[in-house]
Amino acid sequence: MRSSRRRPWLVPVLLCALAVLAARPTDAAEGDGGTGSGISAQVAQLYEDAARATRRYEDGRREAEAQRARAKRLEGLLDRERREIAVLREDLGRMARAQYRGGGGLPLAAHLVLADDPEELMRGRRVVRQAELAVDNAIGRSRRAQDRLAADEARARAAWQELERQNAELAALKKDIERRLETARVRLQGQAEASVTAGSCRGATRLDQPETGFTDSWVAPVETYVLSASFGSGGARWANRHTGQDFAVPVGTPVRAVGAGRVVRVSCGGAFGIEIVVRHANGYYTQYAHLAAVAVDQGERVRPGQWIGQSGNTGNSTGPHLHFEVRVTPQLGSAVDPVSWLARRGVPL
CATH class of the missing domain: 1.10.287 (Helix Hairpins)
Structure with missing residues (x-):
C-alpha cells in the first residue's frame, strides 16, 4: 500500500x-x-x-x-x-x-x-x-x-x-x-x-515497447477491454459458429502476444482483415484479427506481452475490436475456446 x-x-x-x-x-x-x-x-x-x-x-x-x-x-x-x-x-x-x-x-x-x-x-x-x-x-x-x-x-x-x-x-x-x-x-x-482493399500489407511498424517487465509466461492479448462475442456463439456474420473471443477495444489499441512464439502469418485481406498468427512452443497457434496495423514481420520471434499490432475494424467486422483465436493448427477450423485455454495458463479474462 x-x-x-x-x-x-x-x-x-x-x-x-x-x-x-x-x-x-x-x-x-x-x-x-x-x-x-x-x-x-x-x-x-x-x-x-x-x-x-x-x-x-x-x-x-x-x-x-x-x-x-x-x-x-x-x-x-x-x-x-x-x-x-x-x-x-x-x-x-x-x-x-x-x-x-x-x-x-x-x-x-x-x-x-x-x-x-x-x-x-x-x-x-x-x-x-x-x-x-x-x-x-x-x-x-x-x-x-x-x-x-x-x-x-x-x-x-x-x-x-x-x-x-x-x-x-x-x-x-x-x-x-x-x-x-x-x-x-x-x-x-x-x-x-x-x-x-489492396490485399497488401504496409509492412511492420516498429513500436516503442512499454516497460512492462512481465514475469508470467502468458498474458491477455490487450490490457483493458470489454469481452463481446464469445467462442461458439451464433450470428449472421459467421458461416457456422464464432471461432474466437472478441475484445471490444478502440482502434489503435496495442495488441500483445499472449506468449512466446514465432510469427507464422501476416496477411491483409479476407474476412479477418489484417491478421497475425503466432506459433507457440506447446503446439498451439494464436490469431489476432481485424487489426489496423502490424508491428512484426513473418518469421519474427515474439515474447509475452510484446506489442505485435494495433486493433482495428478491418475485414468482416461491425465495430472496432480484436478477434483472438487459439488453434491446434495454423488453419481456420481447428479452434479451441480461448477463454478456458488462457485460464488454464493463469490468465483469467
Whole structure:
C-alpha cells in the first residue's frame, strides 16, 4: 500500500510532464505528409500518453479526496473538543452554584467557626479547588488543541483546493490528448482499410515497447477491454459458429502476444482483415484479427506481452475490436475456446 505521505513536488512535476506531452508535435495527424508507419506509431504513442494522463488524473483525484477526508476528520476532532469544554464548563458551574448555596459568600474563617466538621469542609474546598484547576487546565489544553487542529484543517483545505486546480488542468490535458488520439485513429483505420482493399500489407511498424517487465509466461492479448462475442456463439456474420473471443477495444489499441512464439502469418485481406498468427512452443497457434496495423514481420520471434499490432475494424467486422483465436493448427477450423485455454495458463479474462 502506498504511504499516505505525499511529496509536494510530485503533482507539479507530473503536470509539467503532461504539458510537454500535450505540446509535442503530432506528425502525420496534423498534416498531410505523414507515412502509414508514422500514423501507426503516433497512435500507439498517444494511446500511452492518454493512459498515463488518466492514471495521473485518477491519482490526483484520490489524493484530493484524501485531503478532503482529512479536513472532515479534523473538523470532527474540533467538534469533540468543543463538546468536552462545554461539559467541563457545566460541571464547574454546578460546583460554583453548590458552593454558593452552601454559604460560599462567607469568609473561609466564618465557615470554619460555624462548620460542624472543619476538616470535612477543608476537604470539600480542596476538591472544588482541584476541580477548578482541572477545568482551567482542560480548557487551556483544548484551546491549544483547537488552534492546532484549526491550522491543520486550513492547511488540508488549501492543499485540497490546490489539488483540485491541478486536476482541472490535468483533465484538460487528458481531453486534448484523447481528441488528438481520436483524430489519429480515424486516419489509421482509413489506411488499414486501404491496405485490406489492396490485399497488401504496409509492412511492420516498429513500436516503442512499454516497460512492462512481465514475469508470467502468458498474458491477455490487450490490457483493458470489454469481452463481446464469445467462442461458439451464433450470428449472421459467421458461416457456422464464432471461432474466437472478441475484445471490444478502440482502434489503435496495442495488441500483445499472449506468449512466446514465432510469427507464422501476416496477411491483409479476407474476412479477418489484417491478421497475425503466432506459433507457440506447446503446439498451439494464436490469431489476432481485424487489426489496423502490424508491428512484426513473418518469421519474427515474439515474447509475452510484446506489442505485435494495433486493433482495428478491418475485414468482416461491425465495430472496432480484436478477434483472438487459439488453434491446434495454423488453419481456420481447428479452434479451441480461448477463454478456458488462457485460464488454464493463469490468465483469467
